[in-house]
Amino acid sequence: MSSDTPDLPDDVADRVKNVRVDEEMEQSYIDYAMSVIAGRALPDVRDGLKPVHRRILYAMHEAGVTSGSSHRKSSNIVGDTMGDYHPHGDSAIYDALVRMAQDFSMRHPLVDGQGNFGSVDGDPAAAMRYTEARMAPIAEELLTDIEKDTVDFEANYDDRLTEPTVLPSAFPNLLVNGSSGIAVGMSTNVPPHNLGEVIDATIHLIDNPDCTVVDLMEYVKGPDFPTAGNIVGRSDVKQAYQTGRGRVRMRAEYHVEEGKRNESIVVTELPYQQNKSKLVERIADDVRDGKLEGIRDLRDESDRNGVRIVVELKQNANTDVVENRLLESHLERTFGVINLALVDGQPKVLTLKEMLEEYVAHRKEVVRRRSEHDLAEAEDRAHILEGRLKALEEVDDVVDTIQNAEDRDAAKEALKETFEFTQEQADHIVRMQLGSLTSMESAEIEAEYEDVTARIERLNEILGSEQELLDVIKGELREVKDEYDDERRTSFIEDAGTVTDEDLIPEEDVVVVLSEGDYIKRVPADTFDAQHRGGKGIIGTDLKEGDRVSTVFSASTHDYLLCFTNQGQVYRLKVYEVPEMSRTARGTSAVNILDLDDGEEISAVVTADDLDFEAEDEFLTMATRDGYVKRTNVSEFGNILSTGIIAISLEDGDELADVEVTNGASDVILGSEHGMAIRFDENDVRPMGRNARGVRGMDLEGDDRVAGVAAVAPDDDRTLLTVTEFGYGKRTNLSEYRKQSRNGKGLVDIKTGDRNGNVVSLDTVADDDNLVAMSEGGQIIRMPVNEISTYGRNTKGVKVMDVEEGDEVAAVSVYNPNAGDDEDEAEEETEAEEADE
Known part of the structure; x- marks a missing residue:
């Protein structure tokens, strides 16, 4: 052994733990998966936010970057968030910040952005050093009363600070703004909804806990996408709300405009998350490849006022058919609803009712903890005010007691012994200024004491009655609705089933x-x-x-x-x-x-x-x-x-x-x-x-x-009709x-x-059939077959079509122009017979 080798303890072998590789990898993968699921990819059902969004908003709140402040450089916000709460790289934080500022991604954007924050064409946002942001007013509703011990806090990644595990959330943000994300082995895709509808449904649930999803759908009609558009049919929406999973068909809003020579299909609203520039590009590709017929020109005339894509049709195009093919390939998309969110830290697929129930339970906890916090503060204030009122009643004796004391501590002790003040009351009285002993100040203290007493009584009512607490939640929800509600953007259209081109032609x-x-x-x-027989026909x-x-x-x-x-x-x-x-x-x-x-x-x-x-x-x-x-x-x-x-x-x-x-x-x-x-x-x-x-x-x-x-x-x-190549x-x-x-x-x-030339065709024909003959050079003639005389076999026949020298009859076809009328008459007769029966 080398002399440089350190001496090892005798029991080192005993401390080595043998593990199976498969078991270690399985456990490590589960730990990683749960970290992604709970810590990054899935929203919390209570505030509808993933950790990165929650941390961005809380960092802005702590930095005072509210809706009333000036805009702050996005790089500054990203830096604060990354340094204090989210050590996962600036690009991930900035991407989340950008999405919260996009009015085409969020039904109610949580960030008020200034600068280039991307577009529906898929253009990326400008670098964070160029853009500025601040909290949107509605985002502040998510953080209201967070300082009143309404939610739990935990240590940040380096134990220097604390951060909220969830925001108080004065409205059901998960449903209002939706969420999407891919975790390990699961994904979420919650569509956005109309704020007013969601709040009305929440209030209905509070008043009627036994209501069904169908009852709630009287209020929540369906998703309400920021890019408007249409939802085709209601059955898919119902399934998604009842099971937590479903597929909602979205369709662009368009209309047909009449031109001087032709018509145009004009698209004014897009399905949610549809990239406008790629849509135009795909339509152009299909026109070039021959998959879309009848389109003369394609223009994107969109501006700041909204989307406007013009599909100009050819003069002889069938508008209904082009419209149908655009719907099949480009103007319809499917939104796969997966209402997956974290409930008590565990991923769960939720129905519409379950999502609202979890939110109501969260708000009950928030209002209860806020009321307890406010009650403690009010009781502390009432206690101080009681001491001040008592001191005012015996103001001369209180002043003498304080004057005769050697120092502040002695004065406090004297007040406690002489007038039975508590420590808190004595501390406050000693700090009182002489100006507060006026009669006007006394009246103000008495008025404040009455207000505080009434507030204590009200808070006790809220904490002592479930119904009072729920009434507070409903009242606050109505205030949010009054402040931020707007008109529904996404409309419903009936599902007429699959319309084929044949139905339109x-x-x-x-x-x-x-x-x-x-x-x-x-x-x-x-x-x-x-x-008549023997004509040249026309080109x-x-x-x-x-x-x-x-x-x-x-x-x-x-x-x-x-x-x-x-x-x-x-x-x-x-x-x-x-x-x-x-x-x-x-x-x-x-x-x-x-x-x-x-x-x-x-x-x-x-x-x-x-x-x-x-x-x-x-x-x-x-x-x-x-x-x-x-x-x-x-x-x-x-x-x-x-x-x-x-x-x-x-x-x-x-x-x-x-x-x-x-x-x-x-x-x-x-x-x-x-x-x-x-x-x-x-x-x-x-x-x-x-x-x-x-x-x-x-x-x-x-x-x-x-x-x-x-x-x-x-x-x-x-009869047997025979036609030769020279007509x-x-x-x-x-x-x-x-x-x-x-x-x-x-x-x-x-x-x-x-x-005559050689025979080109023969077919059996009836007297009311029509013949269509066409020459190789493109001349065509149509005539009733009864114009052609009946002859015996082994004859030359008569001129059917005057074919020019060098040209020949290429093909002959026979059809009955009255066949459709006969079928219609037969159908009418059948219907009449059934009606008689």
């Missing part, structure tokens, strides 16, 4: 146009006036150079569609999600709506609203360009991902041509580009899964390909297409060649 027939360059738009169908879309129309289909804005692509994928699409644009507009990028790959085009559209995804006898019958046919039960398409799912497997070079809905008892007609058609029973094709390729449906010759598929119901009185077409009675076995060559449907 009028149901109407539209034409959806999609180009090879992945531009998409929808246009109201009535934009295109019905024309339906403005295409970029080199782009062409690939798909056009008719639908209702409320339709939910299954969109099948040439690559065998199927996507879902809600028609109202496609932006509505003018007839000549190019459209918006389709990638924001449909996740199509390069070269992928929509080849068929099926309205999902008409499908029963649980039906066993409902199928989607698909046809490929190479003549394959497949039937799949609709149940396999009930859950389609946003990225699409496989509808059919295709061989290399093959594409999906068309899709029809069949019911297990239909016939299927396949039509080819070279004008051939084959009709066969759909049951010739057995049902298969989505990943199957299908079976041969048509034997194609040469380079012929399938153009489309049509479903024919038994006794179907419709010719015809209708043919279905009876002319005899049934064959699948995989045959079929019969001639329409003559193709130099005049």
